[in-house]
Amino acid sequence: MPEDGRQSFMAALTNAGYRTHGIGKCHFSPDLHALRGFQTRERQEEILKTPEEDEYLKFIHEQGFDYICDPHGIRGEMYYIPQPSQLPARLHPTQWVGDRAIEFLEKSSSSKQPWYLFVSFVHPHPPFTPPNPWHKLYRAPAMPLPYIPADYKSLWTYANRWQNRYKYRDQGIDQNLLRNIKAYYYACISFIDFQVGRIIKTLAQNGQLDNTLIIFTSDHGEHLGDYYCFGKRTMHNSAARIPLIIRYPERFPTGQICEEVVSLVDLAPTILAATDTQITTHQLDGVDLTEIVAGQINRKVVYSQLALQPHSDPLSRAAHCTHMIVTKEWKYFYSAPDQQEFLFDRLTDPWESRNKAGLSLYADIQKELKGNLINFLQQNGDMSLIHISEPTRPLYISYA
Numbered sequence: 001m002p003e004d005g006r007q008s009f010m011a012a013l014t015n016a017g018y019r020t021h022g023i024g025k026c027h028f029s030p031d032l033h034a035l036r037g038f039q040t041r042e043r044q045e046e047i048l049k050t051p052e053e054d055e056y057l058k059f060i061h062e063q064g065f066d067y068i069c070d071p072h073g074i075r076g077e078m079y080y081i082p083q084p085s086q087l088p089a090r091l092h093p094t095q096w097v098g099d100r101a102i103e104f105l106e107k108s109s110s111s112k113q114p115w116y117l118f119v120s121f122v123h124p125h126p127p128f129t130p131p132n133p134w135h136k137l138y139r140a141p142a143m144p145l146p147y148i149p150a151d152y153k154s155l156w157t158y159a160n161r162w163q164n165r166y167k168y169r170d171q172g173i174d175q176n177l178l179r180n181i182k183a184y185y186y187a188c189i190s191f192i193d194f195q196v197g198r199i200i201k202t203l204a205q206n207g208q209l210d211n212t213l214i215i216f217t218s219d220h221g222e223h224l225g226d227y228y229c230f231g232k233r234t235m236h237n238s239a240a241r242i243p244l245i246i247r248y249p250e251r252f253p254t255g256q257i258c259e260e261v262v263s264l265v266d267l268a269p270t271i272l273a274a275t276d277t278q279i280t281t282h283q284l285d286g287v288d289l290t291e292i293v294a295g296q297i298n299r300k301v302v303y304s305q306l307a308l309q310p311h312s313d314p315l316s317r318a319a320h321c322t323h324m325i326v327t328k329e330w331k332y333f334y335s336a337p338d339q340q341e342f343l344f345d346r347l348t349d350p351w352e353s354r355n356k357a358g359l360s361l362y363a364d365i366q367k368e369l370k371g372n373l374i375n376f377l378q379q380n381g382d383m384s385l386i387h388i389s390e391p392t393r394p395l396y397i398s399y400a
């Protein structure tokens with residue numbers, strides 16, 4: 001995350017007179033407790049240390065649950081073992097975020113000051129730990145098994161193998177366990193949906209629903225056994241494709257589905273445009289999604305990058321990166337650790353069952369997307385220390 005004085009969009013909103021507040025997981029780095037432009041925060045992070053560092057942990061300790069050290073579920077070797085929460089629903093971390101959000105909205109309804117609220121749920125992050133009785137909402141025998149295409153191991157990247165090993169999921173497949181994982185994952189999502197419904201109901205009751213920009217999205221998906229893989233950290237659809245639902249009648253038509261490719265970097269410009277606010281310290285990477293929906297911008301591609309070792313030295317970080325470019329029709333990504341290229345036809349193969357990289361029939365589109373990606377990496381971000389080969393040669397990454 002930038003440490004050079006560039007504004008966050010939260011800081012821009014604060015400077016414009018908005019009351020800005022964050023609830024739940026933020027994953028800020030290197031300072032987990034930084035405000036990053038928020039005026040205030042109520043913290044609930046995945047890995048908890050002391051009640052002084054996490055408001056949620058302090059809350060459950062005050063409720064008499066001071067013996068619980070894993071309120072989000074037991075990790076380590078239990079990371080992918082579905083488990084009912086050790087806490088009742090009223091004290092569950094998901095409920096706490098919903099309760100805190102509603103309290104903020106109730107207080108804000110009596111004020112004329114505009115506000116921005118960031119509501120972030122740790123779940124459905126593993127371990128999957130819905131509270132009782134939500135853990136019985138979906139039953140394992142009724143759950144579909146994961147998507148396993150033919151020759152699925154050829155679709156694995158280094159990140160897949162790495163995750164399967166350190167998450168203890170490389171020692172064989174238990175189909176009943178896979179069904180249970182999915183059932184508990186769905187239960188966690190439904191409990192979040194319940195909180196979102198409470199939040200929207202509060203906005204409606206306070207007369208704020210139609211003048212509030214609501215954005216529902218996520219930071220990543222979850223393989224959930226697809227390709228017999230688990231976790232995130234790859235560019236396959238099950239991990240990289242996320243929901244994005246926006247409601248704001250003033251700027252977005254109701255009920256419209258937009259098939260254009262978009263990115264999380266588009267959220268800041270969208271929020272700032274809706275609030276007539278600007279960041280003055282730098283040019284934003286994304287675009288206002290209102291213009292995408294209206295067809296006013298003809299942007300064909302979006303990019304993504306993942307560093308498996310984000311806090312390491314530049315050489316090691318570059319050697320463990322995955323880079324992606326996506327259009328409406330195609331997805332290309334390159335896994336640096338094992339120097340693998342992947343090309344998927346998003347229209348005819350949306351489940352990504354067949355890697356078309358290296359096939360002569362698709363050489364032109366592979367070359368085009370690869371060249372576009374290389375140019376983007378060379379012109380943007382902190383890639384100045386890194387040399388990437390020409391599109392006609394393998395995409396090796398090394399120090400220049």
